[in-house]
Amino acid sequence: MITENLKSIEERIQQACDRSGRKRSDVKLICVTKTKPIPMLQEAYDDGQRDFGENKVQEIQNKLPQLPDDINWHMIGHLQRNKVKFLIGNVKMIHSVDNGALAETISRLSCEHGIVTPVLIEVNVAGEDSKFGVHPADTESLIRAIAPLPGIRVKGLMTIAPYTDDPETNRPYFRALRELSIDIDKKNIDNIEICELSMGMTGDFEVAVEEGATFIRVGTGIFGERDYKQTDDHTNNNK
Numbered sequence: 001m002i003t004e005n006l007k008s009i010e011e012r013i014q015q016a017c018d019r020s021g022r023k024r025s026d027v028k029l030i031c032v033t034k035t036k037p038i039p040m041l042q043e044a045y046d047d048g049q050r051d052f053g054e055n056k057v058q059e060i061q062n063k064l065p066q067l068p069d070d071i072n073w074h075m076i077g078h079l080q081r082n083k084v085k086f087l088i089g090n091v092k093m094i095h096s097v098d099n100g101a102l103a104e105t106i107s108r109l110s111c112e113h114g115i116v117t118p119v120l121i122e123v124n125v126a127g128e129d130s131k132f133g134v135h136p137a138d139t140e141s142l143i144r145a146i147a148p149l150p151g152i153r154v155k156g157l158m159t160i161a162p163y164t165d166d167p168e169t170n171r172p173y174f175r176a177l178r179e180l181s182i183d184i185d186k187k188n189i190d191n192i193e194i195c196e197l198s199m200g201m202t203g204d205f206e207v208a209v210e211e212g213a214t215f216i217r218v219g220t221g222i223f224g225e226r227d228y229k230q231t232d233d234h235t236n237n238n239k
């Protein structure tokens with residue numbers, strides 16, 4: 001099932017790239033593996049996938065030692081400062097930075113490790129009360145405040161668009177995130193190059209690609225529905 005699903009997702013990404021005149025190599029697929037068991041991750045790995053997304057530190061901690069070490073792990077979920085430590089040196093990118101205190105913690109622990117951790121700023125572009133993320137109007141000032149931190153490098157913006165049956169309703173949000181990233185990049189803030197846009201999930205990734213996504217995060221479309229009854233997470237990453 002996973003192999004066929006990946007094939008069909010791949011075709012749809014390619015078609016969205018063709019429609020919007022983008023190169024397939026400019027869009028990275030992150031397989032969102034939260035709640036899914038190791039054999040399913042291994043199957044995606046055997047199909048050539050190397051970028052996996054999880055929304056809980058504990059789950060990355062459990063899965064990482066059981067899988068090949070050339071996987072790029074992406075932390076895509078809400079993150080508390082006291083959980084950061086394990087991620088440093090173990091994840092490729094943290095997509096969910098939305099406050100200065102969290103950025104400082106990531107920076108400090110990265111410096112202790114002698115590395116720089118790439119991060120994205122999570123923006124609540126639709127202004128939903130239920131979502132984490134910085135307000136669009138506060139994004140530039142957050143980036144300015146954390147830009148000097150030596151242990152992080154802000155690479156771009158991330159958003160979780162509203163759940164919808166009609167992906168077109170999310171196009172304005174994806175477009176707004178891209179415009180915000182262009183505006184901020186133009187300010188030439190020291191140490192900052194906003195080039196990545198992490199947006200689009202199973203229900204709306206084609207629209208996100210058309211609007212400039214460089215990372216799309218697809219779970220259900222690859223691995224099937226999640227069963228939250230088996231975990232204590234009924235929140236699906238919302239507040």
Ligand SMILES: *Cc1c(COP(=O)(O)O)cnc(C)c1O
Pocket residue numbers: 032034055076077160201202203217218219220221236237
């Ligand atoms: C779960 C999750 C996804 C994947 O959602 P699907 O609809 O299953 O593709 C993407 N991004 C984040 C932040 C998530 O928590």
